[in-house]
Amino acid sequence: MALKVLFAASEAYPLIKTGGLADVAYGLPIALHAERAEVRLLLPAYYDMMGKLKDVHSLGSLQIQGAGRVHTVHILEGTHEAFPFPIWVVECGALFGRSGNPYMHPEGYDWPDNAERFTVFSRAAALLAADALNLNWRPDVVHAHDWQTGLIPALLETVHPRPRSVFTIHNLAYGGHFSRVIYDQLQLAWHWWSSEGLEFYGGFSMLKAGIVYADIVTTVSPTYAKEICTPEFGYGLDGLLRSQSHKLHGILNGIDTAIWNPKQDEYLVQNYSLRDVKKGKWANKQALLERFGQTPTADQLARPLLGMVSRLVEQKGVDMVMECIHPLLAETNADFVIIGSGHHHYEQALYDLASRYPGRVMVYIGYNEALAHLLEAGCDVFLMPSRFEPCGLNQMYSLNYGTLPVVYNTGGLADTVINATEANIADDTANGFVFYLPFSHALLGTLWWVLRLFAEDQKLWRALQRNAMKADFAWKRSAKRYLELYRP
Template identity: 90%
Template sequence: MALKVLFAASEAYPLIKTGGLADVAYGLPLALHAERAEVRLLLPAYYDMMGKLKEVQQLGSLQIQGAGRVHTVHILEGSHAAFPFPIWVVECGALFGRSGNPYMHPDGYDWPDNAERFTVFARAAALLADDALQLNWRPDVVHAHDWQTGLIPALLEAVNPRPRSVFTIHNLAYGGYFSRAVYDQLQLAWHWWSSEGVEFYGGFSMLKAGIVYADVVTTVSPTYAQEICTPEFGYGLDGLLRSRSYKLHGILNGIDTEIWNPKHDEYLVQNYGLRDIKKGKLANKQALLERFGQNPTEEQLARPLLGMVSRLVEQKGVDMVMECIHPLLAETNAAFVLIGSGHHHYEQALYDLAARYPGRVMVYIGYNEALAHLLEAGCDIFLMPSRFEPCGLNQMYSLNYGTLPVVYNTGGLADTVVNATEANIAADTANGFVFYLPYSHALLGTLWWVLRIFADDQKLWRALQRNALKADFAWKRSAKRYLELYRN
């Protein structure tokens, strides 16, 4: 009999996306469905999302307590070509019927009613798990994601029979913190209010609720599961997580290996695989340089091209990259292609670099899907020196394209990139380069080493590329791990 899974998230690609959570809420349910799980994806009915759904019908209505008021909430079912199973949405115009970012006002501050919005969403999920609309569908497992759904595992205690609950932490830095006054307005259960429950330094944390009350807690990589149990990465929750280590599991996210695949990537000028990687990457390198107005000579095509696609913030190590660019441009023939947006001073600094070093530093401020794919295929080296990275996607894309990543030893980066040490090279497992101190001098020393290998040992470089292309990051592997947890 098929396992029934209610998959509750606050965003899902291609319906609504602000970050990596949306990619997981797309890729993992699809992989679970392929493994014959019976999935329902549950999302808030954001205004900008509803036009993308087809065949929308109302399943029923629920009266749900909010902050000092009761909302009439409509549960709708729709379809979308990306999903081979029903999508359920929680419609409440007062809470979700607004354009733009799901969590933030256009002026950049959090919506002031976020606690109410996601408490109502969580209550709707618990009622659906209890078959409150008499749809004759009860989940065996409710899988909730990040703070926006953190109350769901706690609310399931009132459901009989209670489904098993899994709570996934995508980024512990976002805890869903609110005041005691808001807690009281939402009329949340009095017995949850303790240091062993949802209380957190006088307020409450929806993320903590998920950790405390879920049957199983997961993170998006094995190393991140270990890191969040330390004061450095734990955001005050490390003690709680250590005490719950018996139910904490790290499962590496997958990537969409249909979209991010050099063998049939529609954005590439020439597709390639293991056998023709040199020829394929060279053709795409030429196209990438031409995209930035270059007319590259053979000599320019032979020089190392380093790429980066990133939010321009400190977490991503952009400052370290910028400190390394000047000495590398002075002492080597390397060139750089950098795509991203973020803090204004980083954007301006990149523009200044591009103006100072035309043809050596190429910059695109913003995000361009086609250009990001071409960069992955056309570059020789991918820069991803994030100071922390719960999972990371770009390093996996890069490995899939034979573009060797340079990463800091953290989170999912540590779980996917095998450093080119003598031992790993001898074992034929090395597929990239890792540095171990989050400082620019450590990154720079590693890049000197990388560029020396590129210049002096193309045989080794090809071996590293072959290992990179052999890696399997398909969602199927992750889905099987989750199904084991669901059943156990």
């Protein structure tokens, strides 16, 4: 009999997306379905999302306690061409009928009723797990994601028979912290209020609830699972996570290898594989440079092109990159292409660099899907010096495209990029470059080494590209690991 999985998340690509969680809530359920699990994806019914669903109809309504009020919540079922299974949504106009970012007001602050919004969503998930609408469908497993669904494992304590609960931490930095006043208004269970339960420094944390009450806790890479058990990365929860290490697992996210695949990428001017990687990357480098107004010569095409697609914030290491650009431009023939948006300071500084070094520093402020794909194919090196990165996706895209990544040794970057040391080169496993101190001088030293290797040893460079492109980052492997955890 197929394993029934209720997959509860606050966002899922292509319906609604703010970050990597949406990619997981798209890729993993589809991979689970391919492994014959019976999946229902549960999402809040955001205003901007509903027009993307087809064949929407009501499954029933529920009365759910909010913050000092009771909401009539409608459970709707719909379909979307991206998903081979039904999508369930929790409709409550007072809580989710808003345009824009699902968590933030247009003026940039968190919606003040986020605690109520996601408590109601979590209560709806628990009621559906109990088959409160008599749909004759009870999940064997409820898989919840990040703080927005952290209450679900606790709420399942009243469900009989109780399904197994799995809680995934995508980024521990977002804890879902709220006050005791709101806790009481939401009428959450009194026995959860303790240092062993939801209480956290006088308030409560929805993320902590998921960690404490879930049967299994996962995070998005093996290294990040270790890092969050340390004070440096634990955000005050490292002691709890160490105490719960018996149920903590790190499972590397996958990527959509149908979309991020140089063999069939619709955004490339020439598709390529391992067999013709040099020819394919050359054609896409030319197209990328032309997109930035260049008329590339053979000399420019032969020069190393370093790319970056990123939020322009300190966590992503953009400040380190900018400190390295000046000496590299002065003393090497490297060129740079950077796509991203973020802090105004960094955006302006990049504009200034592009103005000062036309043809050598090319900048696109914002995000452009087609341009991001072309960058992955057209660049020789991908820069991803994040100070912390729970999993990361771009380094895996880059490996798929034979664009060798330069990364800091953290989180999922450490789990996917194998440094080109003498030992790793000798055993033919190296696929990129790693630096080990989160400072610009360490990044710069690594980039000198990378550029020297590019200039002097193209045979070795091709071997590293071959190893990079052989790696398998499809969701199937991750899905099989989750299915093992879903079963007691």
